[in-house]
Each structure stands twice: as structure tokens, then as C-alpha cells.
Amino acid sequence: MDKKLIEARDNFIESAGRTTQGFGLGRNIGQLYALLFFSPKPMSLDDMAGELKVSKGSVSTNVRELEKWGAVREVWIKGDRKDYYEAEVNFLKIIKEGILPFFRRKLDSSFVATAESKEIIHNNRKNFKSEDKELSLFYTKRLNLIEIAQSRLLLLLRLPGL
């Protein structure tokens, strides 16, 4: 394979790794997707581990994460007992159906925390005295603000424009 083609591909792979890392998704996973995205043929775990110079264990874990997101799929190659994978090339679909729901789940847990905090205040509203009463009112207002923002955010993450 031509040196310049390899350079073009590796430049992209490196960038993809940096990008996923920057979003808290790890470097390997982005590199892995980029590698498959630039492969004309499906690749086996060993192929991928070999190309990226990482362990097979890491490839196994990350490729299954990618599969969960619908970013890669397993393909059958008859007469071969290895698992082969290829990239889903509809990138926006991956964002919309794989990555954003993943992020949404992270936000859900903060949603839960907001509700918990409201609950704590509500359950104890009888026991607050003087300046704490005032403060509890303030907290409730702020928690309501956050709840409104959170639900709007969840709607937005459904990407109505897509």
C-alpha cells in the first residue's frame, strides 16, 4: 500500500482518536471506527489490533461498544471462523442513534439527582425555621429552573433538525 495513502489514513485515524478522547469516549474507540471506515474490506480483531498496535483485548471491548452504538456491524465471511467487522458509513445516523442516546443516559442521572434534591427539601419543608425557610424556597426555585432546562435539553438531543 502506498506510503502517502497510509499517511492520509493514519492522519485521519489519529484525529478521530483525539476527537473521541476529547469527548470523554477514549482514544482507541475513535481510532477503531476510523480504521474500519477506511477499510474497503471487513476486518478481524487481529487485523485491527495489528494495524493500530493495540491489544486484542482492547479491540474486543471497544468494537462491541461501537456495535452498541450501531457504528460497526459484524459481517460473515464464509469459510472463516473469525468475526469480521465493517463500519456503518452513515455518520449522522451513528451520532443520532448511538452517541446522543449514550450522552442522554448520562444526563438522565443528573435528572434523577435534581428530583432527589427536590424530594429531600419537600420531605422536610415543615422542619425548616426562619432563614432556612427562605433558603429552601430559593433552592426550590433554582431546582425548578434546572428541571425546565434539563427537559428542554433532552428534547434538543433528539435532534429535531436531523
Place this chain on the structure above:
Amino acid sequence: MDKKLIEARDNFIESAGRTTQGFGLGRNIGQLYALLFFSPKPMSLDDMAGELKVSKGSVSTNVRELEKWGAVREVWIKGDRKDYYEAEVNFLKIIKEGILPFFRRKLDSSFVATAESKEIIHNNRKNFKSEDKELSLFYTKRLNLIEIAQSRLLLLLRLPGL
């Protein structure tokens, strides 16, 4: 301050920290914002460091990052030479004007990498032979796919629905 109120607040602060951490933004920065969001009065660096039990250095760094995002603002308290900060409570505004542009900048660098890879292939298109010629065509197609997806993604990050 009432124990239950502290519990409600700290529960929220902890969750905020976990959330920002999950998005690759660090834990402290989320906690800091949450702390200010739940403070009826502006707070000084020492106040914040004391409440969160973290170093003043970290507070200084993170509060300025939050300021860049428009998530907190400095307020003057006359007769006091400390800097005081309060939270911007319009959370969606912070997302739209602070955090998304921050993420957008991360994506920009991957945009650059795509262009670079195209450039490399273009500059060498004369020199490829036989099967490499075919492969370079394949790469170009894939890079075009990515470029289209990337530009649509950037549009989306402007959150037209907001």
C-alpha cells in the same frame, strides 16, 4: 444551615460534578458551577475552595474557564477587595453560547484533519499505481462522506431549535 438543605445541595453538586466529568470537562468545574448556582450570594475563591474542600488554585483556574463560557460572572462587592462570583442561571444559554462552541472547536480540528487527508491524496494522485489508484478513489469517497456529515453536524450544533 439546615442539615437537610445541605444534603439537597450537596447531592446536586455531586451529580453536577459527575456529569461534567462524564463529558470530559473535569469534576471540579461542574461542582463549582453547581455551588454558585445554589448560592443566594456571590462567593469568593476562598468561600468556594472551603465549601468544596479543594485548592484555591483549582478554583481559580476553573472559575475562569466557567467565566469564558459565560457560566459565571464576577460581581463587585464594595468595601471588599476579594473577587466575588455568581452563577448565570440561564442554563440553556450557557449550553448554547458556552459549552457547544467549546465542543465545536474540538470538532473543528477533526475537520482540519479531514481536509489534510484529502490534500495528501490529491497531491499524490499522479503517483498511485493500479490497486492503489482504486484505493485512493475509495478513500476520497469516504472523506467526502465525512466532510458532508461534519458540516451538517456543525450546523446542528448551532441548535436551530433553541
Place this chain on the structure above:
DNA sequence: TGCTATATTCAGTACATACTGAACATAGTG
């Protein structure tokens, strides 16, 4: 059913990164 090729798991480790804290810079005050 045992054998071999392949995939998965997970304890240990390496690595990146956010935080600490002390030294330094700065700006208010008397």
C-alpha cells in the same frame, strides 16, 4: 467429544489529566 482457533474477561499497570500547594505576581490600603 476432544482439539484448536478465536473471543472475552479482568486484575494489574501505564498513562493522561486534573488537582495541590507553594512560589510568585498583583492590586488595593494606610
Place this chain on the structure above:
DNA sequence: CACTATGTTCAGTATGTACTGAATATAGCA
């Protein structure tokens, strides 16, 4: 203008997390 209170910086470190690699599980084959 020196003094003091406060803020910033940054080298060193602690911490969390992703990766390694060997042990284990699994699945196809003969």
C-alpha cells in the same frame, strides 16, 4: 511606598481510567 490581602501560575503529584496480556470461555471442526 511598603505592607498585606488576594489571585495566578505551574511543577510535582495523586487519581481515575483505558489499555495490556494472560487466563478463561466459547465455538467451530475433525
